Structures are given as C-alpha cells and as structure tokens.
Amino acid sequence: MNNYRIALLPGDGIGTEVLEAAWPVLQTVARQHDFTLEGTWLPWSCDYYHSHGKMMPADGVEQLKGFDAIYLGAVGLPDRVPDHISLRELLLAIRQGLDLSVNARPHRLLAGVPGPLRSSAPFDILCIRENTEGEYSGAGGRVHRGGDLEVAVETAIFTRAGVERVLRYGFEQARQRSGRLASVTKSNAQRHSMVFWDEMTDRVAADYPDVDVTRYHVDAIAARMITAPETLDVVVASNLFGDILTDIGAAIQGGLGFAASANINPTGGVPGMFEPVHGSAPDIMGKGLANPLATLWAGALMLEHLGESAAAADLMDAIEEVTVTGAGTPDMGGTLSTGELARQIQAILGR
Amino acid sequence: MNNYRIALLPGDGIGTEVLEAAWPVLQTVARQHDFTLEGTWLPWSCDYYHSHGKMMPADGVEQLKGFDAIYLGAVGLPDRVPDHISLRELLLAIRQGLDLSVNARPHRLLAGVPGPLRSSAPFDILCIRENTEGEYSGAGGRVHRGGDLEVAVETAIFTRAGVERVLRYGFEQARQRSGRLASVTKSNAQRHSMVFWDEMTDRVAADYPDVDVTRYHVDAIAARMITAPETLDVVVASNLFGDILTDIGAAIQGGLGFAASANINPTGGVPGMFEPVHGSAPDIMGKGLANPLATLWAGALMLEHLGESAAAADLMDAIEEVTVTGAGTPDMGGTLSTGELARQIQAILGR
Ligand SMILES: CC(C)[C@H](C(=O)O)[C@@H](O)C(=O)O
Ligand SMILES: CC(C)[C@H](C(=O)O)[C@@H](O)C(=O)O
Numbered sequence: 001m002n003n004y005r006i007a008l009l010p011g012d013g014i015g016t017e018v019l020e021a022a023w024p025v026l027q028t029v030a031r032q033h034d035f036t037l038e039g040t041w042l043p044w045s046c047d048y049y050h051s052h053g054k055m056m057p058a059d060g061v062e063q064l065k066g067f068d069a070i071y072l073g074a075v076g077l078p079d080r081v082p083d084h085i086s087l088r089e090l091l092l093a094i095r096q097g098l099d100l101s102v103n104a105r106p107h108r109l110l111a112g113v114p115g116p117l118r119s120s121a122p123f124d125i126l127c128i129r130e131n132t133e134g135e136y137s138g139a140g141g142r143v144h145r146g147g148d149l150e151v152a153v154e155t156a157i158f159t160r161a162g163v164e165r166v167l168r169y170g171f172e173q174a175r176q177r178s179g180r181l182a183s184v185t186k187s188n189a190q191r192h193s194m195v196f197w198d199e200m201t202d203r204v205a206a207d208y209p210d211v212d213v214t215r216y217h218v219d220a221i222a223a224r225m226i227t228a229p230e231t232l233d234v235v236v237a238s239n240l241f242g243d244i245l246t247d248i249g250a251a252i253q254g255g256l257g258f259a260a261s262a263n264i265n266p267t268g269g270v271p272g273m274f275e276p277v278h279g280s281a282p283d284i285m286g287k288g289l290a291n292p293l294a295t296l297w298a299g300a301l302m303l304e305h306l307g308e309s310a311a312a313a314d315l316m317d318a319i320e321e322v323t324v325t326g327a328g329t330p331d332m333g334g335t336l337s338t339g340e341l342a343r344q345i346q347a348i349l350g351r
Numbered sequence: 352m353n354n355y356r357i358a359l360l361p362g363d364g365i366g367t368e369v370l371e372a373a374w375p376v377l378q379t380v381a382r383q384h385d386f387t388l389e390g391t392w393l394p395w396s397c398d399y400y401h402s403h404g405k406m407m408p409a410d411g412v413e414q415l416k417g418f419d420a421i422y423l424g425a426v427g428l429p430d431r432v433p434d435h436i437s438l439r440e441l442l443l444a445i446r447q448g449l450d451l452s453v454n455a456r457p458h459r460l461l462a463g464v465p466g467p468l469r470s471s472a473p474f475d476i477l478c479i480r481e482n483t484e485g486e487y488s489g490a491g492g493r494v495h496r497g498g499d500l501e502v503a504v505e506t507a508i509f510t511r512a513g514v515e516r517v518l519r520y521g522f523e524q525a526r527q528r529s530g531r532l533a534s535v536t537k538s539n540a541q542r543h544s545m546v547f548w549d550e551m552t553d554r555v556a557a558d559y560p561d562v563d564v565t566r567y568h569v570d571a572i573a574a575r576m577i578t579a580p581e582t583l584d585v586v587v588a589s590n591l592f593g594d595i596l597t598d599i600g601a602a603i604q605g606g607l608g609f610a611a612s613a614n615i616n617p618t619g620g621v622p623g624m625f626e627p628v629h630g631s632a633p634d635i636m637g638k639g640l641a642n643p644l645a646t647l648w649a650g651a652l653m654l655e656h657l658g659e660s661a662a663a664a665d666l667m668d669a670i671e672e673v674t675v676t677g678a679g680t681p682d683m684g685g686t687l688s689t690g691e692l693a694r695q696i697q698a699i700l701g702r
Contacts, residue, residue, distance in 0.1 A: 076539065082546075084538055084545075087539040087540065088539075088540070088542060116468055116470065117469060119467065140507075140543035141543055147511075148511060150511040151509065151511070152508075152544045153543060154543045155504050155506045156504065156507070157502060157503075158502065158505075159502050160495075160500065187435055188427065189438065189443065189486075189590075189591070189594070192491035193504065193505035195435055218594075220598060222599050222602070223599060223602035223607065226467055226577060226603065239540075240540070244569055247570035247574040248573050251574035255574075
C-alpha cells in the first residue's frame with residue numbers, strides 16, 4: 001500500500017480553516033483507493049514569525065524536501081507582518097527554493113456554479129504560470145529614500161532556461177488537450193524581457209508543429225478571458241502576468257473560493273506544493289465562512305500529481321455532486337459552513 | 352469665437368476609419384456650441400515608417416506642442432513594423448515626450464449596452480493610470496543573446512515626482528466624485544517599486560483626509576472588477592497595471608469598442624492626447640466594421656479638457672440616444688458601419 005508523506009502548512013487566516021476542513025476529505029478518498037496520506041503539520045506562519053523572528057526555520061526548504069507533497073492553506077496577515085516579508089519569506093521562498101518552476105491553475109465552472117458572466121459558453125482554461133523568476137525576482141532597490149529625489153527600481157529577470165521550461169511544459173499540456181496554446185507578453189511596451197519571451201515561444205514552438213500558437217498581449221487576453229473565455233485553452237504567462245490572469249480566471253469561475261493551484265517542478269525530485277489561490281482573507285477568518293472547494297480542488301491536483309488519478313477524479317466528482325445541488329458556503333449563495341461543505345463531500349466519498 | 356487647433360493622428364489600421372468617422376461629428380458639436388476645431392492631419396504611422404525610416408519626424412513632439420490637443424486613432428501594424436518599435440517610437444514617445452503623466456479612462460455601460468456581466472448593478476469606474484514611467488521605462492537589456500545562458504532584464508523605474516503627481520490627480524478626482532480611491536500595487540511580491548507606491552499613497556492621502564483609500568493588489572482588483580465593479584470608483588495604478596485594468600474595464604463595459612482614453616499633463620502647457628483604447632485591429636481594417644464610439648467618447652474627453660463641457664455633455668447624450676435604441680456596429684450586435692453609426696450621432700447633434 002502506497003504511503004505519501006504530506007507537509008501540511010495551514011499558514012495564516014482562513015488557511016487553517018480550509019486545510020483542516022479539506023484534510024479529512026483527502027484521508028477518506030485515500031482509504032477508498034488503498035493508499036495512505038501521512039500528514040505532518042508545520043506551524044510556519046505570521047504567528048511563527050512573531051515568536052521566532054522569521055516565517056520558517058532556516059532549513060525550512062530542506063525539511064520540505066523530505067516530503068512527497070506540500071499542502072498549503074494561505075500565507076499573510078498584513079496587520080501583523082508586512083506582506084512583502086511574510087509572502088517573500090514563506091510562499092515565494094518555497095516556490096523559488098524548491099525551484100517549483102511551473103504554477104498550473106485550472107479555470108472552469110464546476111457543475112451548478114453560475115459564475116459572473118452572462119454568456120453560457122463553457123470554458124476550460126489551464127493557466128501555466130512561470131513561478132520562480134521574472135517580475136518576482138526581487139532585484140532592485142531605492143535611492144534618496146524619503147526625499148524628493150527618491151527613485152525605486154524593480155528589475156524583472158528572465159533566464160533562457162526559466163522561460164524555456166515553462167513554455168515547454170505548456171506545449172506538452174497543449175498537446176494533451178486541444179492543441180492550442182496562448183503565449184502572453186507585453187512586447188509592445190517591454191522590449192527586453194517580453195520580446196525575449198516572444199522569441200523563446202517561437203523557438204520552443206518549432207518543436208511542437210502540432211500545437212497552434214497565438215500570441216496575446218496581457219491586456220488583450222485579460223479582456224478576452226471576460227468576453228470570450230471559451231476561445232482559450234492552455235495559457236502560458238510570466239510570473240506577474242500569470243498572477244493577474246489567474247485571478248481573472250478565478251473570477252470567471254465563480255470567485256476565488258474555487259481557484260486551485262499546483263506549484264510543481266516538472267523535472268521531479270522535489271515535492272510539489274498545492275494551494276488554494278485565495279489567500280488568507282483576514283476579514284472572514286475564524287467565522288466558518290471560507291469556501292473549502294479551492295483547497296479540495298488543490299488536493300485533487302496533488303493526488304493527480306502523486307499518480308493517484310482515480311482518487312483525484314473521484315474527489316472532483318464528489319465536489320461536483322454537491323455543487324450541482326446549489327449547496328455551498330455563503331460566497332456561493334449557500335448557507336453551509338466551511339466544515340459542513342467539506343463533510344458533505346466526504347460523506348459522498350465514504351459511501 | 353474660440354478656435355482650437357487639433358493635431359489629427361489617424362495612425363494605422365482602423366485608426367484612420369474611426370478618426371475619419373468621428374471628426375465630422377466633433378465639427379458639428381463645435382458649430383452648435385459656437386467654437387471651431389481646426390484640424391491638421393499628420394500621417395505618422397507604420398506607412399510613414401516605411402518611407403521615412405521612423406515613425407514620426409525627429410521634431411515630431413516639438414511640432415505637437417503647437418496644438419491645443421491631439422486626437423489619435425491607433426498605432427501599430429505588426430506585420431509591417433514590430434510593435435515594440437511602432438508603439439515605443441510614436442504612441443509611447445508622445446506620452447513620454449509631452450510628459451502626459453496621467454492617463455484617465457472612464458468605464459461604465461452606455462445606455463442600452465448589455466455588457467458581459469450577469470449582474471446588473473451599475474458601475475462607474477475612473478481608472479487613473481501613470482503614463483510616463485514605471486514598467487514602461489524601457490530600461491534593461493540582454494546578455495548571451497541567443498545562447499543557453501541568455502538573460503533578459505527589464506527594469507521598472509518609479510520616481511517620487513512621477514508617482515506623486517498621478518496619485519495627487521487621482522485624489523483630486525476622488526474628491527470630485529464619490530470620495531473613494533483604490534490604490535493598486537503588488538507590494539506582496541514587488542518589494543521595491545510597489546512598497547514605495549504604497550508609501551507614497553499614504554503620504555499623499557495625508558493631504559486628503561476626506562478621501563477614503565483602499566489598497567488592492569493588482570490580481571485582487573482585477574478579479575473585483577469582474578465580481579463587484581460597483582464597489583469601485585477612482586482606481587489609481589501604475590503604467591502596466593493601469594494598462595491591464597483598463598482592458599478589463601473595457602471588457603466589462605461591452606468591449607474595446609467603447610473604451611476611451613485621455614492622456615493629459617495636469618500642469619498644463621502642453622496639449623493632451625485623446626484616443627480610443629482599442630488599437631489598430633488589422634484583422635478588421637478597411638471593412639467599415641470598427642466601432643467609432645470609443646473614438647467619439649475620447650472626443651468628448653478632449654472637449655471637456657479644452658473647457659467645452661457643455662459640448663462634451665451633448666456629445667455623450669447624443670451617443671447614448673443612439674445606443675439606447677440598440678443600434679450599433681457588429682461588435683455591438685448591430686448592423687451599422689463605422690460611418691453610419693457616427694452619422695446617426697451627428698444627425699442628432701445637428702438637429
Ligand atoms: C500572495 C501572492 C504573493 C501570490 C502571488 O502573487 O504569487 C498570490 O497572489 C498567488 O497568486 O499565489
Ligand atoms: C499599444 C500599447 C503600447 C498601449 C499601452 O500598453 O499603453 C495600449 O495597450 C494602451 O492601453 O494604450
């Protein structure tokens with residue numbers, strides 16, 4: 001019987017609530033599929049920062065390498081720790097430290113979920129986001145701090161290997177899906193990084209003559225995700241552009257309560273990290289209002305990545321068996337609490 | 352009788368069609384309001400590039416300073432001139448050369464226009480975009496070009512004066528509108544430029560205690576513009592974030608056919624530039640399919656800026672007198688050509 005060691009990182013805010021609600025559901029689906037999930041809870045968070053002066057132990061990334069996967073709730077409590085510290089020292093530190101170069105986020109409407117768009121054309125978008133460099137490099141600085149002459153610079157750094165590997169992953173996905181890929185840049189305004197990205201797209205595309213490539217500027221595809229999402233399939237974008245486009249993807253799929261994210265290293269050898277996109281939402285924390293579906297969907301992405309595809313599919317089916325009835329948390333127009341919604345799904349799986 | 356000298360820059364693609372359709376409408380509204388508009392057509396474009404080796408004369412920006420306003424169609428024909436050349440050497444060169452530090456873009460549904468969102472809550476957003484620096488600075492470069500070690504860097508440069516003036520303009524607008532302002536950053540990931548922007552927001556906010564400020568990360572507000580646009584009013588953002596958010600604004604207001612843009616220098620002394628947001632759309636050029644409403648709306652913003660508020664209001668009223676009937680170009684679900692739609696509006700104004 002396969003056993004998988006999972007690092008459980010609830011983090012901050014509603015991160016704890018959604019992870020605690022989702023974890024027993026994953027245990028149930030594991031039992032049904034004859035494997036076990038062995039969870040280790042790690043308290044790294046803004047609370048941890050207050051008692052230790054850092055968001056995780058110095059060897060945190062090393063510790064994580066001992067697991068098969070990382071299941072994360074959310075990071076950040078801006079009233080306690082500035083976001084640029086909490087996020088850069090935990091979430092981004094793990095993505096970059098484990099070289100999780102690909103961030104994959106599926107966007108489609110779950111059965112029964114209305115979504116904000118008037119059009120009923122079904123869409124199914126897979127956003128592939130570069131996850132370790134680009135606009136999130138952290139390079140830059142400030143001069144004349146606080147004075148009239150102050151200047152801040154932020155340098156986006158794109159390496160050939162970094163751009164190539166995420167594009168290649170996107171092309172592989174496109175091949176397995178509809179054969180269509182959208183590559184996103186802003187090369188009409190950013191003539192160094194984004195012209196480079198366009199060139200890399202052409203180079204990698206040469207190895208995938210069967211994939212149909214369309215180039216979009218980020219502004220144009222942002223609009224298209226609202227006006228004609230059904231025309232898109234695999235979308236490959238830089239770290240920042242992927243960040244923005246996947247929140248748009250979340251919005252059109254019914255809200256951040258639904259959007260799930262897989263941070264993976266396609267060359268293997270390190271655990272992937274699976275998380276809801278929503279963040280810690282301090283305004284609703286501790287009230288049982290958080291939607292656990294994004295975390296459960298992220299759990300399905302984790303099972304899929306571990307090779308347990310049948311379990312992943314069962315979990316998604318169970319989720320949709322509930323959403324189709326219209327039941328859900330308040331953000332879905334329902335009346336269930338975080339735990340109640342998760343338990344309905346667990347009950348279906350345990351049948 | 353006031354006379355205004357207008358530089359007419361049709362540019363490329365549908366730019367010519369929409370400007371030629373809109374200009375007579377503006378002449379009509381001017382006649383009704385006892386002022387004159389004296390147009391000078393300037394052929395700067397990708398065609399011009401092919402005969403002159405540049406997008407505009409070396410003293411182009413100087414020439415423009417002699418006008419009261421610039422009315423622009425669209426720039427770019429990627430099959431003829433790479434976008435990063437055509438845009439940077441004409442559109443962005445004018446924005447930066449005339450120090451048009453503010454780009455203001457109104458987003459609301461015109462009467463009768465359905466829009467893509469299911470919710471019918473009326474929204475009225477004014478995006479204020481920094482227009483001369485930031486992510487569009489053009490700084491950066493590449494090493495190991497074409498090789499395995501290739502690296503591209505793109506440096507965003509934010510100056511205190513640059514950030515302050517656009518924020519200040521936003522706060523002034525907020526004061527005249529609902530008293531609410533959203534400041535957009537990505538300070539959880541970009542710790543130099545965006546943390547600086549947050550600090551500047553706090554500094555400028557101290558001078559406007561009557562304005563209610565909310566900070567958003569760009570991904571979160573992108574989603575909010577889809578899920579709850581009615582909760583937003585004045586939105587102030589950097590050059591790149593403003594670019595993306597205003598295409599989202601265009602999408603929710605019915606498409607790029609509606610989105611208008613005012614590039615202005617709030618300190619005066621130079622002409623403002625008024626343009627539709629849509630771009631040159633080579634795929635539909637020359638077919639009479641282009642929607643002239645964005646250009647007409649930009650014309651209204653120009654009249655407003657010239658101090659002809661009554662004329663601007665009449666023009667907007669005439670536009671909505673037509674849209675409310677459901678008549679429009681194909682992108683609006685109608686059957687009118689570019690010229691026919693413009694002439695319907697002109698006929699109302701000439702009554
Ligand atoms: C919290 C933030 C740093 C993060 C990001 O921008 O990557 C989040 O928005 C996401 O999309 O995972
Ligand atoms: C064409 C392009 C350079 C331009 C921009 O990004 O500013 C356009 O998208 C706009 O929004 O005016």
